[in-house]
Amino acid sequence: MPYVCTHCGKKMKSLDGFVRCQYCGSRIMVKSRPNVSREVKTD
Numbered sequence: 001m002p003y004v005c006t007h008c009g010k011k012m013k014s015l016d017g018f019v020r021c022q023y024c025g026s027r028i029m030v031k032s033r034p035n036v037s038r039e040v041k042t043d
Ligand SMILES: [Zn+2]
Pocket: 005, 006, 007, 008, 009, 010, 021, 022, 023, 024, 025, 026
């Protein structure tokens, strides 16, 4: 399941336990859901 860094917003495919963001070093990740259309739409 893909994860999204809450700090920089970069997406990462999978995390095993505690893995830092490869881009900003943040360890705060959220699971990215496939259907986010009901969330805030930026189109
Ligand atoms: Zn990040």
